[in-house]
Amino acid sequence: MKKIFLMLLICIPLSGCYDMTEIEDIESVFAIYVENEGITYCTVTPGNEDKNYGAKIIKTDCINPNDGLNRISRENGKDVSVAHLGQIIFSKDCSAERIKEICDYVLAENEFHPKIMTAFSDVSAEDFINKISAQGNEAVYKKLKNFFNDKYAAVTKCSVTELSRATNHETLGANVPFVTIGENNQPTFAGLMHVCKDRIKHIDKSLWNTIALLENNHKEIYYQLKDTSTAVKLTGGKVKYYKENNHIDIYLEIYVSDNSVYENESRIEFIKTKINSDIIKILNEKNNGYDILKLGREMLKSFYTSEEFADQCKKYGDYMKMMENLDYNIEIKLNGEKM
């Protein structure tokens, strides 16, 4: 018995020494910026006493993320860790193949977190990180993390797993936030990128709030309608698909923040028309193969098995053709209840 305990005692201290790496010797990557021609890495050294933990921006011309990591490790003489990588930002010019390549690589490597947030941007990697780090006193990696976790999370969040599924399956698209540097050098959300298997579509800010309104079902968040002074939120609604005639009914109950609107008939009509026309604009993108409102998920409710759904798609040619032939009807009701 004593011998076994002795063996255990010897093994326990050994676990701390074998293959030991001090925290100061680790370069932790917290964000990467992907372009078609290379990858930029944003790193911090966890043990660093500096407020920003010695945040660095390292630009490489490597196509594969692992090659870049090896190069950083070689040049700095430190181990590089991606265990806390939180964001992958894609350049606006990235092709769908490039996005697929990066997502598949990240998910194949177990060290990466499968819930890494993704975004698109039209500014350079250096500008993007510098502008974000210029705000407030918080450490840069925390700012970046909080930036993607804001209250509009339904649209401003897309994990690398979701993005990978979108680039691998015809029936799944992903809405990825698009970030730019706006007035006063502040990073702001400027619409979204809808990523599909082999194509990407940029949706501008004018429709962004309407998409957010529809995606953020029944949450207490108001969205500002573009070109109006009206803030609205969704209080209820129903989407029903009829597989017999490939038709979808969309019924929405909307609440307006400004109570005086309910006393003015023409104002009510204006808001209804505005929302209606925005939804039609978004829906019509389905003819180009972009299911931005994810109606495909609603359609699945009418099918009992995946084979039955596949058969329905075959009836129209393929999934995209079925979406193209999808007929719709929109009904909007302004909910007049006082808060």
Next chain:
Amino acid sequence: MTDIKKYRWLTVMLIFSNILFFGAKQIIRHSGSNSYMTALLCCVICAFLYYSLFSKKAVKSINSSKKLCRIVFILLSLTAFVQSVALCSYSVNAITETFMKKSPFPYILIFVALPVAMGGYYGLKSVSRYARAGGISILFSTAVILAFAYKEYNTKNLYPLFGNNIQSLSEFFYGLLMFSGIIYLYIIMLTQKTDFSKAKAEAAKTILISGAFLFILCLCTNLSIPYEGLNTLSNPLLFIASGVNFSFLVERSEVIVFFIWIFTVFICLSALLCFFEISVRNAFGIKNIKALNGAFASTIFFASLIADKYAVFSFLMNFSLIWTGCISVILPIVLNIKGGGQK
């Protein structure tokens, strides 16, 4: 007469390890968005199957023929050995791949082999107490992870309601294999002169606890992943945990899955060694069985090393599950037939 209740958690943990490492993934991949229904159906089938196999006839046939008794226990010792080698190599490889890429395989293996030796030293009763305490904590931690991942759940992912068309019986086959840990409850019934009716009730309770876990795990996975993404799933609990952030405690809650994983291996390997000992003692009548502990631990250690070198851990896991599954069904049936023929 031994109270078989004491060994409930031991069997639950053996089934839990099958579900966690292998079974849940297989059912989810095959069934698609209705894997929770398939899991429920598997539990019901297994409950009926194993419930009907516990009988007085089996005990009678073991007691009547020494030759038959020896064959049965040799088969059971082989089962325990095959399962421990498979579990050891598969889980250590998975842990190395998922969590500790830079750590060498044999080094982690020492931490798995040591509890085996400890389990062998203290015996089945101590291991069953350890399994009860560890099992409850492990299931509680799993429940916490599944509960805190509620933000990831979306009912839209449950469609199509009946998932993939059932074209083969493979899902039910995997379901049957997962619950094969019941065979160890059978060993206890045969060797410790337990009342078969109590053993029957225990088998039902064991399947109920582990079946509930399987059902909840499948349901949570279906809620968090659309059916298109289920084909590439490698470990359901690990994936769900990746969406949970206990920032006040740990940034990446996969570390909790790592602890669940490693402690499950500890409990299962200790339990398998004890069952191996019991089977060998009954087969060959060896009294000083403790001397086998070192040999057993080092054999699975080196067998796992060889399995890792030739990358056959997945084959070993499949083989062990099929072997244990077949033994757990065929053996009780044969014993029942033999017992039924005797007057």
